[in-house]
Amino acid sequence: MVGGPQVDPGAASTGEISGKRAYHVIRLFHRSMEKRNLNMLRPNIMALAVFVAMATIVQVERAEAQPTGKNPAITPQPRIVEWWFARQAEKIAEMTKGDIDLLMVGDSITNNFDSVGAPVWKKSFEPRKAINLGFGGDRTNHVLWRLDHLPKLKKAPRGAVVLIGTNNICWGSDKPKDAAVGVQAIARKLGELYPEMKILVLGVFPRRRKLDHPHRKQIIELNSYLPGLLKNLENVKFLDIGPKFLDEKGFLSKEMMPDTTHPSEKGHEIWAEAIEAELDKMLGK
Incomplete structure (x- = not known):
């Protein structure tokens, strides 16, 4: 699990491990909401945090118990880091509206529509x-x-746009086929x-400038x-x-993606137009 809580290897039981995980997740979620001052959710902060914590524990421990052949790309997993829970709390607040x-x-x-791509988003x-x-x-x-x-x-949304998978293969260890199955699952x-x-x-x-870079080849295979x-x-x-x-x-344009991964504002414009x-x-417009 990426960034997960440290657990004492000498813990006597799964219950003890679960208790530590529950405390860690509840603390993160509570602090995230408090920092973002989400007053509309404040009455339910602890109930929501406990729910998320227990769901996390069940899923993490279930995943840990899976045979090594299980595809991690389709096994739901949280990231136990504070900013991640804070953003999730923000999105819960937005969706309740x-x-x-x-x-x-x-x-x-996609996240970068909040920063470099903000004018395009607007x-x-x-x-x-x-x-x-x-x-x-x-x-x-x-x-x-x-x-x-x-x-x-x-009221159901009319549409969804999904762009995911680059981190599975470029920063993770998933095979392109497994990552593609993860996209299908979403x-x-x-x-x-x-x-x-x-x-x-x-x-x-595409990412990385040259056509023969391993990441380029993996992405082509995934797609x-x-x-x-x-x-x-x-x-x-x-x-x-x-x-x-x-x-x-066939080279990746620096004007579009200066770091060879994330679109510039111009890149976001091309994306939106496409x-x-x-x-x-x-x-329906």
Whole structure:
């Protein structure tokens, strides 16, 4: 588990380990909410924190008990770090307000619509009543956990855009096929939550400048599995806009992605323009 609490190797029982984990998760969640001053949730802070803690314990210990052959990309897992729970608390607060038509689901690449891509978000996504569910560093298993621990909207969103998987293979140890199955699991989960919602799954964006970099090759392989994995899921469409970030020779443009991973403001503009027609179809505009 990434960033998980340290457990005494000499702990006498699973119950003792669970107690330590529960305390750690409750403390993180409580501090996160207090720091963000989420007054609307304050009466339920401890109840919500306890619920999240116990759900975390069950899922973590269940995952730890799985055979080594289990695909980690489809096993929901939280990240036990304070900022991550703080952002989850913020998203819970946003969703309790309702009136959301579009879910933007992903990792830091989507998360960056809150920073470098903010002008693009304001222009292209705010009018579409979107919520940014991008969390920096997340893998597919983290997104699955987050979706399990968000309130269900009374009025179903019309659409969702999913961009996830780069961290599974570039910073994790998942094989491209396993990561692709994780993306499929997220699309399926969203469909279960909101059966009428249209879901646009984007191919993982290219990273690293040169074509022969291992990360580029892994991403190409991951994306190659997605059309087949998604084709039988209702209301799900796959779209690969990655080539729009490349120059005529296939090199990743520094103008689009200065660090060869995260889009610049210009890159966010290209992204928004590339999916605009699909968003109009999804949202009925």
